[in-house]
Amino acid sequence: MSLPDTMRAMVTMGHGDLDQIVWHEHWPRPEPAAGEVLVKVGACGLNNTDVNTRVGWYSKEVTEATSGDGFDKVGEEDPSWGGAPIGFPRIQGADACGEIVAVGDGVDPARIGERIITDNWLRDPADPLNKSKTGYFGSERNGGFAEYTTLPTENAIAVNSDYSDAELATFSCSYSTAEGMLTRAGVTADDTVLVPGASGGVGGALVQLAKHRGAKVIALASEAKHADVRALGADLVLPRAPENLRSALGDAKVTVVADVVGGPAFQGLLEVLERGGRYTCSGAIAGPIVDFDLRTFYLHDLTFTGSTVIDPSVTKALVGYIEAGVVKPVLAAAYPLKELHAAQTAFIEKQHTGNIVVVP
Numbered sequence: 001m002s003l004p005d006t007m008r009a010m011v012t013m014g015h016g017d018l019d020q021i022v023w024h025e026h027w028p029r030p031e032p033a034a035g036e037v038l039v040k041v042g043a044c045g046l047n048n049t050d051v052n053t054r055v056g057w058y059s060k061e062v063t064e065a066t067s068g069d070g071f072d073k074v075g076e077e078d079p080s081w082g083g084a085p086i087g088f089p090r091i092q093g094a095d096a097c098g099e100i101v102a103v104g105d106g107v108d109p110a111r112i113g114e115r116i117i118t119d120n121w122l123r124d125p126a127d128p129l130n131k132s133k134t135g136y137f138g139s140e141r142n143g144g145f146a147e148y149t150t151l152p153t154e155n156a157i158a159v160n161s162d163y164s165d166a167e168l169a170t171f172s173c174s175y176s177t178a179e180g181m182l183t184r185a186g187v188t189a190d191d192t193v194l195v196p197g198a199s200g201g202v203g204g205a206l207v208q209l210a211k212h213r214g215a216k217v218i219a220l221a222s223e224a225k226h227a228d229v230r231a232l233g234a235d236l237v238l239p240r241a242p243e244n245l246r247s248a249l250g251d252a253k254v255t256v257v258a259d260v261v262g263g264p265a266f267q268g269l270l271e272v273l274e275r276g277g278r279y280t281c282s283g284a285i286a287g288p289i290v291d292f293d294l295r296t297f298y299l300h301d302l303t304f305t306g307s308t309v310i311d312p313s314v315t316k317a318l319v320g321y322i323e324a325g326v327v328k329p330v331l332a333a334a335y336p337l338k339e340l341h342a343a344q345t346a347f348i349e350k351q352h353t354g355n356i357v358v359v360p
Contacts, residue, residue: 005029009146010340011089015056015079016070018341030150032104037111037156042165044144045095045357046347047173048283053080053139065263066285068348086139094120094137096144097168100156107153116156117172119315131309145340147360159319167329170355174201175318177282178209180310181258185280189214194254196261199225201355206258207232208327218252228353241265246272263287270296282307330354
């Protein structure tokens, strides 16, 4: 097929406010290198990593909650998730889905025409299990906020689904993050999992995937979103910030907290964990600096697991869940790519349930 030399793209020019994301009508279309595929993007989901990277929130100089505005102080040596600078200009957008339209040397041409979603973790082919040798699609290399993108062939996972492009674009980051957390915490049918922020992309995925494992799920969400969260399968839905969480839980015995919120509620979450319980974390949208009583940690025999770089098998398993209908997309809104500013503003305001995507 004939491919254009240029493409439309939203390009992040540096750390800062939304005005750093600039619309380009004629950005050079990438060519797939050896071992890579060229994907015509059908849709791309939004996630906190894109926002955090743009504003420099990962820098240790930033101690505030996630925000869409640039911070006054951002350490230039550690502003990204990996603790190292990234190159600008950069096309962000990790959660791409689309169709392979060309391949580089060494890739089977039969892949052309495949519908794919992205495995966002870029690994060293010679050392794929080494977490220190990883990058992230849309961060360490250009991502999906464009009409076309390239990525290693192993990161483009074929999917057979009737879901629309916009629906498929809700899965790759949120659901792989959630499955990675549950895997690292070893969640089984014997567990009761407490999910703060259950109306968000990762939170909703945690509800669905924990239920798939047979666990009981207790969700925290603003009351306007309770019906939506209950529809995902939560056994009990409580207010986002109960005045007394222990009382609100009643007789429930929480064995796992799966948290992407952090902030002031952190210590209270630990206090309701049963002895021997597990706390797993993959975000801190309410703030990264928390009060922490070590006595709660050691006297209750708790186990903490951070979860960022997931196992290579997680996203492949997720595609199996999608194809089997085990998980369902929760598409809150789809915006034209050119309206990424408005889409990201809505995403940051957190008035939605599920995921927001942009469509080229």
